[in-house]
Amino acid sequence: MKKLLLGTALGLLAVSTASADTITVVTSFPQDLTGPFKAAFEEAHPDHELEVVNRNTNASVAFLQETRDSNTTDIFWASAPDAFEVLKSENLLAKVDIQAEGIPDEIGSYPINDPDGFYYGFAASGYGIMYNTRYVEANELPVAQEWEDLMSAEYNGHVAMSAPSRSGTTHLTVETLLQGDGWEEGWAKWKWIAGNMNTVTERSFGVPDAVNSGSAGYGIVIDFFGLASKATGFPVELVYPSVTAIVPANIGVIENAPNEEGAKTFVEFVLSPEGQEVLLNPSIMRLPVNPEAYANAPEGFPNPFDEDFAPGAIAFDVDKSGARYNLVNSLFDVMITYRLDDLRAAVSAVQEAEAAHADSGNEEAQALIAEARTLIEALPITEEESLDPSFTGVFQVARKTEDTEVVGRQAEVEQEWDSFTVDNYRKARELAEQAAAL
């Protein structure tokens, strides 16, 4: 105990007299990722020391916003590009000149680095479907290969995902489908998939947790959760659907950093071939952005620079996604997260009616089912509205342009959407029940 006390006292002393060689990193990455990087970096640069502070993405952004007046952080290091966009728009990121070679401009169709040079992609992640092999076997389920597969009735109650408003990477998957299949088709797909869900989690890590422990069979997850779970020994597998978003995880230097030189050194290390190889560590398992790093990758490791990888990847429109970012999150929450029970009831009723009339040839029932399907898929707003600045402005408090006239308040709009959605789900369920009774 005495030793412990002494150690802590010394530790505190060492921290309080930290020299300029300490680089303070705020990150949302787990110790599994930061540990190996810290070790490799400090070995390569013995004169620097990395101080890692772990917070989730939301808490990190709030922390950086609140402490801007006397900033103590050098680097922000996290997955979600949108968190970096928020920091960038509030002038919290510094534009520094980073020397890195051999890193292409794009991965899939997504730019690796911020075009304005405020943050850099250091690892790529794709979205996939993770499944628990024991669960699938016990329930005699097929393996879902594509997002569409998850819409069918046999997956009812077996799927999990996190809410896009809670997880920037989930948001990108939602937006990818909206862009790939179109606004209406895309939302329809999400609603049918969500109708099969047993949970919409609040943390993105909640999804791999649910699949690992077997409380859900399939999870819509970012790839490294699946790969790292498998590497840990859980009975899980990961598949990439052909339409997937490849998204870079990022690193950026904070404006007015106490140790900007050190920060630069660390960013350059992470992007160097040496740093990129750390990503192949079994507990990290993220895709390097430097194509050369794949030469030493283990057998079967996915390579997003490969031509065969995700052939259906779409050209992701970053501006479109950015313009309606909060609106899409809010719409998803209103229609799916907060009304999951209503949606599930409606979808189950339709699925049962369809099973009852699979080959009965009863036209009246088919008409009722078709009507119920239309009601479930109905959207309160069109794609044009979703991109109209006077409407998206409702969902942004910090507006960039003051001259845009904004109509309505978020709470007001959400209430309208909510009653529209709840009514439709209820009617859809009634129609489907009528159809099933025929």
Next chain:
Amino acid sequence: MSATSTQSSRFTLFPRLSGAAVAGILIAILLMAFLVLPVAQVIYVAFLDARTGALTLQNFEDFFNTTLFQQSFVNSFYVSAMSVVVATIIALPLAYITTRFNFAGTAIIQSLGFIPLIMPPFVGAVAMSLLFGRNGTVNLLLNDYFGFRIPFMEGLNGVILVQSIHYFPFILINLSAALRNIDRSMEESAQNLGASGLRLFRRIVFPLAMPGYLAGAALVFIKVFDDLGTPLLLNVNTMLAPQAYLRITGVGINDPMGYVISFILVAFSVFSLWASFLFMRGKDYATTQKGGGGLSKRELSTKEKILAYGVILLILALVLSPHFGLVLLAFGTIWSFSPLPDGFTLQHFHTVFTESAQYIYNTLLYAGTAAILDVVVGTAIAYIVIRTGLPGRKWLDYMATAALAVPGVVLGIGYLRMFHGIQLPFGLGPMASWWGIIIIALMIRRLPYALRSCMAALQQLSLALEEAAENLGASKSRTIRRVVVPLMAGGILAGFVTSFATAAVELSATIMLVSRASEAPLAYGIYLYMQSPAGRGAGAALGILAVVIVALGTYLSHRIIERDRLRTGRGEAEQ
């Protein structure tokens, strides 16, 4: 001339401020600086027009016009009320049997009954779903052998179950303390007058224990109403607290409704508290005789004993199951879609001991200091509110209790906003990233627990005892020191233990305030582990350590109080 006049006016001003008044003012300043102002800094957004920044009540109108929020309010209220009912059903037999009968293992039962309160973040949740979830141990076995499942963890009922298991110790602790404090002569008089059995309990014992029961029940109600961890874990988000949380913590969004809900949570908590005061008003529960050993304990017949043990074991099995799951998780290798882990290992503990020793030390330091401060401030507030006539004294209580309803993340952001600009001397850096601020945050967040216990203890204490001491020549402060505080010891201890135990696993405010891993407490370490698939076992192992530490802390503080009581008891006898 003017100097002398100020001096003379000061001279007349000072003596009027009694010790209690000075303490009251200091506490008011403390609460203003570390609770009211930081929270107000964050929550005032609720009164602003999101577009123009002008003051408005529009957001509140929106709140009451929104169906989702109306439903959330009803759900929150329903869940809180039902949780109080279920928690009472769990706590009452435990408290009653252990205080009324000569019963081997009373100390162990009381200690074990306390453990559910210490549910480390995340791991507790995982353990619960591995045991009771849709494909948890129980349901997998039920499904294999009988072909059906019980939805323990689904919907509002799941929330009620988990919350009651988690928070019933509030009732158990306060009710037991109150039962022990009841004057035996009351019971004997009732028996002499012919009351016995259930009637004695219903008409005499339970009413006399009412302050303790209400203190516990109010805590359970408010805590469940404001808690967001459990509903979020069960993915029930149509309740008020999760709605507030989800709307405040999104990246880059700043929905004023989140702050409106926070405001309503705080207001409703204060209202519930006021309602419980109202219920207690005009009733005097104080009894004069102290140290008579409380209720007389009866021997049980063999048959009764078997029944009592059966009931207690059943309840303990239910309420300790999450911790049983935690143990399995900490010693298990891979546990996935199976009733038990695939194998067992000590690896996770090895990981924890080699990597995380500093977390344990930090937790002891932070939670211990915070809890001591809590009981000191709690006792002072209780005394001021109940025993003095200071104007506005009730507001100390309301303010302190409102902390219960302030979401940790709101308090954390408020601290960053208020204290980051303040540089501390001695190279400690900005105040908001100094480790001491974590202690203050924990103290503020756990103060309501200590306060409720202290209030209940003082309510049961008759004024006559203090008057007697003063008549015998003791000064006010000596009376408090030698009579009031020792007689409140049980309640103070209960307050210390609840504050300490829950502070040891607090995460939501700490996570905003931790600035270095070397200064982080246990809960933060658990959070770190739980962010990766490989860390689940290690996180659970750290959770077990947290539980063991708190249990040891509880046991030690019991020992200290007992020893103290024996020593002073003997000392007085010798005189």
